[in-house]
Amino acid sequence: MKASLRDISERTGVSITTVSRVLNDKGDEFRISKETQKKIFFTAKELNYVPNQTGVNLQSGKTRTIALIVPGLVNPFFANVASSIATEIQGTGYNTLITDSNENIEIEKDELKQMISRNVDGIIIASAGHDGSHINKIDDMGIPIVCIDRYFDNLQVPFVATDNFLGAEMATDHLLKRGHNHIACIQGAMHSMPNKIRIKGFEHTMNRYGIQDCTITGSDFTVQNGYTETLLLLQNKPFPTAIFTLSNTIALGCMKALKENNVRVPEDVSLITFDNHPYLDYLSTPLTCVAQPFQDICRIAIRLLFSMIDKEDLTTKQVLLRPEILVRNSVKRI
Amino acid sequence: MKASLRDISERTGVSITTVSRVLNDKGDEFRISKETQKKIFFTAKELNYVPNQTGVNLQSGKTRTIALIVPGLVNPFFANVASSIATEIQGTGYNTLITDSNENIEIEKDELKQMISRNVDGIIIASAGHDGSHINKIDDMGIPIVCIDRYFDNLQVPFVATDNFLGAEMATDHLLKRGHNHIACIQGAMHSMPNKIRIKGFEHTMNRYGIQDCTITGSDFTVQNGYTETLLLLQNKPFPTAIFTLSNTIALGCMKALKENNVRVPEDVSLITFDNHPYLDYLSTPLTCVAQPFQDICRIAIRLLFSMIDKEDLTTKQVLLRPEILVRNSVKRI
DNA sequence: ACTTTTCGAACAATCGATTGTTCAACTTAT
DNA sequence: ATAAGTTGAACAATCGATTGTTCGAAAAGT
The missing domain is CATH 3.40.50.2300 (Response regulator)
Structure with missing residues (x-):
């Protein structure tokens, strides 16, 4: 059904290596003839070739995926957060894997395990837990993770929240x-x-x-x-x-x-x-x-996360953002 | 950082094969001695082993991931849909990959491509497009996909929507x-x-x-x-x-x-x-x-999708659900 | 005419996990 | 004592893509 490099290789009669290089725009670099390149591109299009990320991931160790774990999408605040994060991550070449722990720490731990298992490149979490030890453990494994909204004492990972x-x-x-x-x-x-x-x-x-x-x-x-x-x-x-x-x-x-x-x-x-x-x-x-300021929380969290992914040193790891009071009519002067 | 089968294999002195079998609870089936099994389990726990899904996926072709593409999480209706779907899928052993096309058909097509690339097992989509040809194409590739809310004439895939x-x-x-x-x-x-x-x-x-x-x-x-x-x-x-x-x-x-x-x-x-x-x-x-009835829409869509994943024959492919009028006070009798 | 470059592309290892097949070593039966 | 059977585990191929190295053949240089 789905075409692989091998399929293209067989159709065109050139090796998988060559096909890979051409499709990664390294054709010229490796001196593949224009003719061969054209043939490969044509066949790729014909077979509707889409690279299998699983293969790429296995090779590179990267998945270009960011996981977001929230305690409840039914809460408009977290729905907003999810929307913001998904939207912000859009266009960075990453995808967002969103899950909902339902305020349940066991579900959350399981999801965290799943994410590690899936090799996500980074995790943003609003944790449902009472302490941050399970999150520190993720950090110890070298997986970039940042907390939003919910954080803990002794948390060794960055967090962004409202003041x-x-x-x-x-x-x-x-x-x-x-x-x-x-x-x-x-x-x-x-x-x-x-x-x-x-x-x-x-x-x-x-x-x-x-x-x-x-x-x-x-x-x-x-x-x-x-x-x-x-x-x-x-x-x-x-x-x-x-x-x-x-x-x-x-x-x-x-x-x-x-x-x-x-x-x-x-x-x-x-x-x-x-x-x-x-x-x-x-x-x-x-x-x-x-x-x-949920939008800012999301933006900054993403920024911090990408810094961690890029192995940059973080100068500020703990960010508290100023909320705003919107005065309407529900408070009477007495 | 993250331990692989190989790491456990090296630590224990047994082959990767044996480690894999033991950790998949096939130890007895393949007559691995209790002692060896114990050693493997111990080392796995010690190294904090979590299977790398990328490897599993490559081998099995399955990712145990369902993609959800909505035209806008900022719309509470789709936020609800996303929440429902994520929650429903929870506990089925699948994960949900949520993305937002921002009512932009080009972004949507790109996301669809990404999902194929990622080998998702199935897709639920509320499409932003004007017609369904790009969705039929996914179906032609043999990837289970069902539409919710938005659907089209000549759509060859199942859809679930409000009447x-x-x-x-x-x-x-x-x-x-x-x-x-x-x-x-x-x-x-x-x-x-x-x-x-x-x-x-x-x-x-x-x-x-x-x-x-x-x-x-x-x-x-x-x-x-x-x-x-x-x-x-x-x-x-x-x-x-x-x-x-x-x-x-x-x-x-x-x-x-x-x-x-x-x-x-x-x-x-x-x-x-x-x-x-x-x-x-x-x-x-x-x-x-x-x-x-967004909850029912989600539930039925998931049901249909899993049927497709399991290669069952679908008797009903087009579901329209009855909405409900909630009378409050915004309509005056004149 | 013979060596050196350049060109065009293939080989083979690798990532992590799974699985059909094979293989020693030891036990039991003849 | 030798053949047959059982135990316990390893070998090797595979999934899809990437990448350092190698390798012929044709072109250029001496």
């Missing part, structure tokens, strides 16, 4: 400055670094304003979590004057619970969230948010 | 039944089959209600297009009583233009769109839409 402390600080500050001091924070996966840092930023800012006890609740980055926690929050007296959700998915669940209970935003409660989304502008109450 | 005629009919019917007869339709890529069929469904339903001239405008599935066309529409007198957008992206642009011009939905104009999205429930006016 989550700053982001949480900005959001909390925004609320406090508008008179809120009873703020509930609905968090995501507690072990994840972005979550931990955001919580730190939240608490730090609260403390700075002299507020010691903070309401922090929730357990993962899902719509369900946002929904459940908000429902629980609604039982409390007094109800907080503002809610700070740590992801778009949590915000979605939160809004669902609020709507079902006829709690209005921002009249009854103010709302601010991590993550931007095109729809936030058109919500019944346009949602104020902390936008992560 | 777009029905979807457009449902939407149009919904508007007409509520007293709208001045309806503007903002379409997407005119050459694409889903768009063509939706337009047909729209016109057919309008005609059924005795309305002959339909306003159809727009040219691609982008936010920008929805924005521009709505702006243009706003110049018209009389302004339509309802707008039917053929994708979520177009709807987003449309809403932007309406908002900027203080046109209220549904008081001043009713709005209905193709494609559902989690946020639609929380918009200032929750948006009535025609939801595509």
